[in-house]
Amino acid sequence: MKKIIILLLAFANFSAFAQKPLFDYPFGFQAYTFRNHFPKGTEQTLDLIQKMGFTELEGGPQKGQTAAEFKKMCDDRGISIPSTGCSFEELEKNPQAVADQAKALGSKYVMCAWIPHNGNNFDLADTKKAVEVFNKAGKVLAENGLIFCYHDHGYEFRTHEDGTYMDYLIKNTDPKYVSFEMDVLWTIHGGGAASPEQLLKKYGNRWKLMHVKDLKKGVVGDKSGHEPAENDVVLGTGQADWKKILKLAKKAGIEHYFIEDESEKELINIPLSLAYLRSL
Template sequence: MKKIIFYSLLSLLFTQEVNAQKKKPLYTAPFAIQTYTYRNVMPKDVPGTLDLIKSLGITEIEGGGAKGVTLEEFKKMCDDRGIKIPSTGISYEQLRTPEETVKRAKTLGSTYVMCAWIPHKGDNFTIEEAKKAVEDFNYAGKIFKENGITFAYHDHGYEFRPYEDGTMMDYIIKNTNPEYVSFEMDVLWTIHGGGDPVALLKKYGNRWKLMHVKDLKKGIKGDFSGHTPAENDVVLGTGQADWPNIIKEANKVGIKHFFIEDESNNELVNVPKSIEYLKSLKQ
């Protein structure tokens, strides 16, 4: 009888192991990173930082070049390492000269241009500033589209202030032209501002084109400031984000570029752990 029980348990464990191996990865996008993650080391050693990025198995970055090298030099360094630059960031002020941004994006080989901040005084983001942003996004986004580039606004938390029957983020999404304006969800800032990443993905579908994969420390209660101490940015899977459901829904709406971003000052330790977490997620 003991032998029967032993072999039954052995068979069960073997079956569970085989089934686990059959499960497909939930996170199927190419591993990518937002280069702001390496803001502390990139300016000191651009080639070395790109070598580090490559060593992590990362094949895509979101970035805009690096200090001390031209855009052409930076692009060649990335090409030499098999790293693509599908998205590049710009300031709000650069929306006023979209033609220059188009040239910059094409030099880097980027098909997306993202803006991550709408200027406002202190922590008081107003509906007037949201309305002006809608106007500027529609204007620049049209020119970008005419040049084969998709513009995306990256939320930062302060847009989740209540407005009418929703939030200012709802207002911005609903009043921008879907032909010209898309969005990049930053998961940490969405949660920090009181938004629900899964619900927003479901609500606005393919308006979301890009994602910043970033986690907010457990126990932290956010606000509408768009700011939080660096130590509140933690290893993926250890914070507040529901990554299995976020990634499932992001896959459904068609997000293709997921940029890991770590704004802590412990990025050299955190990023490899975050990548291992993403690898562990199964369908």
């Protein structure tokens, strides 16, 4: 009887482990998702976000607000701000100001989502400039207890030597000062130079954050960094293999996942995407 009880307990523990959801981190959102709502009222938008079940935000103060004011509004609703954004120009000109705002928001990460370049002509010179700026600014942020991340946008996957400009960026930036945020849609849209799964395996813990975003089936990426809003679709209905991606992301050590929906149907798409993640 004792052996049977032990076996039953072991089976119960195994079953509980087997049924543990794949996506078990706090749900975060990228503020750009609600770009049409925030101008109508920050508090009412945060109320809507809270009701959806979000507890983490990637973003910053809205127009006319200080970082402290925005943080208090989020705090009052149980929403933390682990990551905030900045422009390339801000990083280049005044990284200390970027650090000061991030700390005022209570953020740990600062991300930049665009490297300036001429039209669709992203090239080696643009990449080298980014390496220089990211290493210098990343050092300042690190000295302030922050982690800098560059968010890929598709155009970095153009071929360079035996790899891509994204490979060049990752290999030539200092891991002490520069990390990365994977935007799954833009990685797929990069034109097949490397899948999200391949990049997570190749660069492991250089990835710190993730934009959970899906690209419509049938869309072929063109390395432009641009695509129509209607190509953002409900998670699980597009091209991304989320089970594989999330398993590899967890293995790489990514802790913050921000759902971003650039469509004009975010109030329809987001609840469906959340339901999909919870089903994994």
